[in-house]
Amino acid sequence: ESPIEVTEGVDGWNTIIFLYNSALKEVGTKLEILNDEFQHVHQYNPIEYIKRRIKTPESIVKKLKRYGYESTIDNMVNYVNDIAGIRIVCSFTSDIYRMAEMIGKQNDLTVVSVKDYIKHPKESGYKSYHMLVTVPIFLSDRVVDTKVEIQIRTIAMDFWASLEHKIYYKFEGNAPEYISKDLRECAEIVSMLDAKMLSLNEAILEAKAAQEAELLREEKD
Ligand code: 0O2
Numbered sequence: 054e055s056p057i058e059v060t061e062g063v064d065g066w067n068t069i070i071f072l073y074n075s076a077l078k079e080v081g082t083k084l085e086i087l088n089d090e091f092q093h094v095h096q097y098n099p100i101e102y103i104k105r106r107i108k109t110p111e112s113i114v115k116k117l118k119r120y121g122y123e124s125t126i127d128n129m130v131n132y133v134n135d136i137a138g139i140r141i142v143c144s145f146t147s148d149i150y151r152m153a154e155m156i157g158k159q160n161d162l163t164v165v166s167v168k169d170y171i172k173h174p175k176e177s178g179y180k181s182y183h184m185l186v187t188v189p190i191f192l193s194d195r196v197v198d199t200k201v202e203i204q205i206r207t208i209a210m211d212f213w214a215s216l217e218h219k220i221y222y223k224f225e226g227n228a229p230e231y232i233s234k235d236l237r238e239c240a241e242i243v244s245m246l247d248a249k250m251l252s253l254n255e256a257i258l259e260a261k262a263a264q265e266a267e268l269l270r271e272e273k274d
Contacts, residue, residue, distance in 0.1 A: 057130045057197055065126040070107060073137035075190045076199035077105045080139055083162070087155050099148035101208055104140045108133065134185050135202035142211045145251045146171065149182050149205045156184060156203065163187045165200070171210075177221075177233070178240025179214060181206040209243045209250075 057072060059065040084103055092098040108116075113133050114124045122128040129136065143149050149171065157164055168183040182205040187198040206214065217236055221228060228236075 072199045076137045076188050076201045079188045080201050101142045108136045137201045140204045178237040180210045209247050213243045
């Protein structure tokens with residue numbers, strides 16, 4: 054398996070977009086299968102929904118500029134890790150780690166790096182679990198390892214991140230301190246909500262199991 058090798062120019066650009074789109078398809082299908090299997094075995098699916106996207110050329114160029122690199126195809130492939138991005142939105146925080154473990158065990162995926170912004174939230178209050186993986190893309194004459202950034206978060210974390218992203222962009226990164234502070238407070242509320250929903254779900258599962266055990270006992274007597 055080889056890393057992506059492309060020429061500069063429109064041809065090179067079209068080749069990388071084709072590869073990243075293929076990688077999104079491969080990883081997307083894998084995730085759907087894992088979710089279906091989980092539903093089949095445990096009668097429960099950890100994924101609420103999945104979003105995929107290819108980073109826009111403007112956003113790629115902006116990121117390279119921020120890193121201090123020229124906008125060449127080579128630099129895009131080497132330094133922008135999230136050209137292909139998949140976001141898995143889960144019901145509960147426990148599902149995030151369950152998903153991450155299942156992804157890590159897939160033999161044909163290579164986990165390059167992990168950033169746990171749930172255990173270590175960003176300064177902004179941002180919470181999410183990031184995995185950078187590579188997936189082999191089987192072409193007619195070669196196999197190309199292609200990077201995909203997987204972001205895993207709960208619905209509540211996704212709600213916060215989507216709105217914060219909009220607000221942040223309005224201020225182009227220079228939001229007044231009182232707004233950043235309010236956003237951090239909102240992130241706290243989101244974490245409390247996630248914790249409450251998780252314990253509520255655990256309580257419901259326990260109550261249901263107790264009820265079923267009681268019914269069984271009654272049937273025996
Ligand atoms: P966009 O518009 O979402 O594509 P970096 O830290 O960005 O220099 P890297 O390795 O990509 O380098 O970082 P990371 O932290 O693994 O992933 C960055 C992505 O996470 C961002 O992509 C966002 O999607 C998301 N993210 C990180 N921090 C925040 C945050 O404070 N708020 C929100 N809403 N999202 C965040 P891009 O390319 O920055 O932006």
